[in-house]
Amino acid sequence: MSESVFPVPADVAARAHVDNAKYLEMYQRSVDDPDGFWGEHGKRVDWIKPFTKVKNTSYDYHNVSIKWFEDGTLNVSANCIDRHLEKRGDQPAIIWEGDDPSEHKVITYKDLHHEVNKFANVLHTQGVKKGDRVTIYLPMIPEAAYAMLACARIGAIHSIVFGGFSPDSLAQRIESCKSNCVITADEGLRGGRKVPLKLNVDKAAEKAPVGSVIVVKRTGGDISMQEGRDVWYHEEADRVSDHCAPVEMNAEDPLFILYTSGSTGQPKGVVHTTGGYLVYASMTHQYVFDYHEGDIYWCTADVGWVTGHSYIVYGPLANGATTLMFEGVPTYPDASRFWQVCEKHKVNIFYTAPTAIRALMGAGDDFVNKADLSSLRLLGSVGEPINPEAWTWYYNVVGKQNCPIVDTWWQTETGGILITPLPGATELKPGSATRPFFGVQPAVVDAEGKFLDGATEGNLVITDSWPGQMRTVYGDHDRFVQTYFATYKGLYFTGDGCRRDGDGYYWITGRVDDVINVSGHRMGTAEVESALVAHAKVSEAAVVGYPHDIKGQGIYAYVTLMEGEEPTDELKKELVKHVRAEIGPIASPDLIQFSPGLPKTRSGKIMRRILRKIAEDSFDNLGDTSTLADPAVVDDLIDNRQNRA
Numbered sequence: 001m002s003e004s005v006f007p008v009p010a011d012v013a014a015r016a017h018v019d020n021a022k023y024l025e026m027y028q029r030s031v032d033d034p035d036g037f038w039g040e041h042g043k044r045v046d047w048i049k050p051f052t053k054v055k056n057t058s059y060d061y062h063n064v065s066i067k068w069f070e071d072g073t074l075n076v077s078a079n080c081i082d083r084h085l086e087k088r089g090d091q092p093a094i095i096w097e098g099d100d101p102s103e104h105k106v107i108t109y110k111d112l113h114h115e116v117n118k119f120a121n122v123l124h125t126q127g128v129k130k131g132d133r134v135t136i137y138l139p140m141i142p143e144a145a146y147a148m149l150a151c152a153r154i155g156a157i158h159s160i161v162f163g164g165f166s167p168d169s170l171a172q173r174i175e176s177c178k179s180n181c182v183i184t185a186d187e188g189l190r191g192g193r194k195v196p197l198k199l200n201v202d203k204a205a206e207k208a209p210v211g212s213v214i215v216v217k218r219t220g221g222d223i224s225m226q227e228g229r230d231v232w233y234h235e236e237a238d239r240v241s242d243h244c245a246p247v248e249m250n251a252e253d254p255l256f257i258l259y260t261s262g263s264t265g266q267p268k269g270v271v272h273t274t275g276g277y278l279v280y281a282s283m284t285h286q287y288v289f290d291y292h293e294g295d296i297y298w299c300t301a302d303v304g305w306v307t308g309h310s311y312i313v314y315g316p317l318a319n320g321a322t323t324l325m326f327e328g329v330p331t332y333p334d335a336s337r338f339w340q341v342c343e344k345h346k347v348n349i350f351y352t353a354p355t356a357i358r359a360l361m362g363a364g365d366d367f368v369n370k371a372d373l374s375s376l377r378l379l380g381s382v383g384e385p386i387n388p389e390a391w392t393w394y395y396n397v398v399g400k401q402n403c404p405i406v407d408t409w410w411q412t413e414t415g416g417i418l419i420t421p422l423p424g425a426t427e428l429k430p431g432s433a434t435r436p437f438f439g440v441q442p443a444v445v446d447a448e449g450k451f452l453d454g455a456t457e458g459n460l461v462i463t464d465s466w467p468g469q470m471r472t473v474y475g476d477h478d479r480f481v482q483t484y485f486a487t488y489k490g491l492y493f494t495g496d497g498c499r500r501d502g503d504g505y506y507w508i509t510g511r512v513d514d515v516i517n518v519s520g521h522r523m524g525t526a527e528v529e530s531a532l533v534a535h536a537k538v539s540e541a542a543v544v545g546y547p548h549d550i551k552g553q554g555i556y557a558y559v560t561l562m563e564g565e566e567p568t569d570e571l572k573k574e575l576v577k578h579v580r581a582e583i584g585p586i587a588s589p590d591l592i593q594f595s596p597g598l599p600k601t602r603s604g605k606i607m608r609r610i611l612r613k614i615a616e617d618s619f620d621n622l623g624d625t626s627t628l629a630d631p632a633v634v635d636d637l638i639d640n641r642q643n644r645a
């Protein structure tokens with residue numbers, strides 16, 4: 001890990017919302033007097049009925065309860081659209097860049113108002129009411145943002161499912177939150193390839209029937225429409241008015257559910273609510289990206305992930321920003337695409353993931369250098385630890401040593417960024433997410449939950465609540481408590497390990513639970529295992545992560561076959577195909593090792609620690625193997641480990 005330090009450039013500090021002295025002062029106040037601090041900053045959004053209470057939260061294991069601004073009322077879509085109309089009706093709200101470089105669209109705040117009102121009325125025609133769950137399974141087209149904001153406008157709770165998930169995964173997520181309406185498109189378009197979204201919805205609906213499917217026309221591809229269930233969005237939109245009054249919502253009414261992977265096979269429905277989430281998303285967007293009036297801001301995430309929710313849609317639009325939305329992939333038509341888009345739309349703030357940076361770094365500097373990147377002022381990174389090599393390349397080649405990099409650590413559960421540099425305040429150290437945002441109180445604990453002081457290493461916990469925190473797991477509050485507050489009673493456990501250096505900087509070292517991070521996508525090893533054992537020829541499977549040059553972590557699967565099955569390369573391909581069909585392409589195993597036996601304790605528990613070491617190629621020091629039922633299994637696994645050269 002590099003310990004070089006990049007001071008804050010004087011010009012960056014001068015124009016920034018906060019310099020270091022201001023950061024320290026605001027941070028101190030935010031933890032000494034959260035009611036005062038958030039009471040003041042809570043006013044950044046427009047309330048219909050102003051709140052009189054600010055923080056009412058308990059991390060007590062027996063009574064976990066999180067409420068912010070609980071007696072206030074507001075509407076998120078009015079905050080993201082209506083309140084900007086007077087001042088910036090003709091300003092671009094969304095710049096949409098298509099998969100095909102010849103396609104783009106500019107949507108002003110006025111346009112956005114028109115589109116979202118229409119969409120909200122279409123939802124009404126489909127019988128969607130306040131509190132109903134709506135599943136959104138769309139590509140990265142403006143309608144994805146319209147659909148989210150339309151739900152927010154009428155008080156429906158959206159649950160976005162990433163377009164790369166399979167019909168089975170989609171069905172599971174429809175069923176789990178009992179949604180009766182799905183919004184999709186005929187097909188998606190990514191890197192010139194079509195994604196059969198409507199067909200996937202048809203398959204999902206066989207397992208999880210829904211009353212209504214709203215279909216946006218994107219490619220015009222051939223699909224089938226089921227009479228009485230499916231409607232074309234454009235036909236319905238033609239029939240409705242473009243006026244729909246925003247519904248008054250309580251601060252603690254749910255805004256959305258987003259499923260995320262954990263240590264068990266079943267994804268959790270993370271619930272975010274209205275008031276605290278919007279305050280936190282908009283405030284972090286302003287300060288972390290040092291957003292100023294007129295900036296063109298681009299976050300390359302997909303709205304299927306939390307980054308897209310908070311930093312493509314809700315945060316930027318609440319701030320009246322211009323947010324760029326990109327349908328395609330970084331390498332289509334070639335590896336200069338990101339940089340061409342930056343040049344074309346004069347992007348000032350660019351936020352992407354380390355996996356994309358590594359892939360583009362591998363493609364060579366020429367792709368970057370042929371674009372004019374002089375508009376760039378700030379770079380951001382999110383999703384996994386950024387290795388110092390990638391950081392340095394991003395800083396030198398993309399940023400030309402003029403753009404600070406904000407390495408932002410957060411999670412689906414946190415709603416917004418928790419640990420991050422602020423461009424005008426924080427000296428940068430490549431690979432470190434640096435210091436906490438206002439109101440965030442990180443701590444490092446050992447395995448027993450003892451607080452570790454000063455420079456140290458251990459598990460990352462947060463000791464008190466912030467407004468953007470998830471409130472519960474949909475339909476299962478006990479699971480929320482068990483997952484996040486049971487490991488260390490009274491503390492929010494992040495699932496991440498970290499190091500804290502002598503300057504109080506945090507260095508996230510990765511997950512310490514059975515979650516792996518593949519290209520910045522979070523994957524439960526248990527989910528991949530249950531997909532594998534669902535195959536008729538598989539008797540047992542154990543999945544671990546291993547270091548992967550581009551993806552950060554790759555998926556390594558140890559598979560024990562049923563008696564009499566042949567371990568062939570054909571079968572490996574079949575298993576990969578099977579997992580893709582069960583979960584989606586993001587869960588494809590990179591390496592499969594057929595293993596006649598898995599290392600188990602005498603009580604039958606799989607010793608994952610050993611499997612992880614073998615997958616990492618660090619089997620010289622396997623640690624304590626004395627509890628193994630059959631030590632010979634390990635030698636066989638080492639001898640047959642998969643070569644990844």
Ligand code: WT7
Nearest residue numbers: 382383384385407408409410411412508511522
């Ligand atoms: C996990 C959360 C929230 C945005 C996207 C991922 C890892 C995220 C960083 C970072 C080191 C990071 C953590 C975290 N992570 N950002 N800047 N440095 N690790 O959201 O899918 O909920 O995954 O991503 O391990 O726990 P997510």
